Amino acid sequence: MEAKDTLFKKKYTLNCRGKLLSLEVPLVMGILNLTPDSFYPGSRLSSAEEALQKATQLLSDGADILDIGGYSSRPGAADISVQEELERVVPAIETILQNFPEAVISVDTFRAEVAEASIAAGAAIINDISGGTLDEAMFETVARLQVPYVLMHMRGTPQTMTSLANYNDVVLEVVDELLVQLGKLQQLGVKDVIVDPGFGFAKTVAHNFELLRRLEELRILGHPILAGLSRKSMVYKSLGIDQADALTGTVAVNTVALMKGADILRVHDVKEAKQTIILLEKTQL
8 A cells, every 4th residue: 555646655664674664765775895896996895894884884874774795796797606705795794783783784696595694694685686587596585584675677697788788668678577576476475575677787878767767667566666876877977977976966866766756775875865865855745
């Protein structure tokens, strides 16, 4: 059920290890990349200690969720082993929760083994860029663990996705492909699913703007919507700048996403995202 059709309209909640997160007002997911080659150099971390320092800052800035990833998903990124990914993310999760036991942590992985180990270490959400297409064990793992799951749209792998950005109608095709995966999750009894159209993943800049312009059409899926637009190429390439100068542009596209129905913003810059939400909330009657 939804309340009246306003910006902050929905009554969705997420059960994160017994802690209920309300999405009546949009949430902010802060990014922690434990990778040496993340697309945005300012987000790269190399140890659990650096992750703790970054987490401290993000939580202080108002992050509702911390999203920890150990596998770079930028186009053409190098593949790494499961063991290396585990060694990056699990100690970071444990270290952060030792210092901030109430923090809600999401693990950014498409591998079921990494997801399961991260949940065992204290993470509460699985954020899968592949939407269950790269590890056939992922959906069963999510169903067994009964944790919130971010179902993102992507085609191929980070190494091949650029060549698969071919659509007649990007919005309708993204919705259709997400519906197939949602059906599988529903059959397995997965309750808390967040959908993510996958800005920048097997999408051109033009596709990204079409998805943003019509983001409200994803409401037909009946699940909360996550928008990951922070400092992406649709912003900096359109403005002729680099990622380091893309904060203002990120605020602009995040504002549009919120007005189109986004429930969670995944960002590098938490303080600015929280301020955007607060100011937009002031416009609602």
